Amino acid sequence: SSELTQDPAVSVALGQTVRITCQGDSLRNYYASWYQQKPGQAPVLVIYAKNNRPSGIPDRFSGSSSGNTASLTITGAQAEDEADYYCNSRRDSSGNHVIFGGGTKLTVL
């Protein structure tokens, strides 16, 4: 499959740890990156190349990968982490095409 699959919605209690997953065949060969998008705003890169954080992203965000599954973990979720999260990776080696997951709506309770 050339798609990336994410759970549509996940919830976490304030201060607890949550894992958001992304599954797809392309993840066996290419790193996933992760984006946070709040309502009415552009996406923001939070993790790139499996587990690298851009400057300014809190260290409670981390990434990992195993087989065809990539994960974004938020350790000690904060109210401001409530957002949509998207994964992406290269689709395949045929033409530099990129794919996104369908997105996960994270609710912080």
Add this chain to the structure above:
Amino acid sequence: EVQLVQSGTEVKKPGESLRISCKGSGYSFTSYWISWVRQMPGKGLEWMGRIDPSDSYTNYSPSFQGHVTISADKSISTAYLQWSSLKASGTAMYFCARHYSSAWSGDYFDYWGQGTLVTVSS
């Protein structure tokens, strides 16, 4: 400071043409690709295609190939997304993003424009 600044909201009728823009600043515009990403109302992100501003080489998602054209003018650090004949289904927010691609990191988008809302309605 790296910035991508997009052109403003557009309201068009079906069948009309349109070109929206994305101006980069704060970095070497020809050193990074620019991608365009569509977000339909209440939906997720969809990669449309990308351009290498240094030589204007493009790649398109199969879903958008033939429906849009991506171009760039490196002399003014600006990328474009254009339609020759809009459809009502073209109503969406369109983002440009700086696209980093390498053998070790894969592909990711480290800076994004603010988005251009395009509404297509008769």
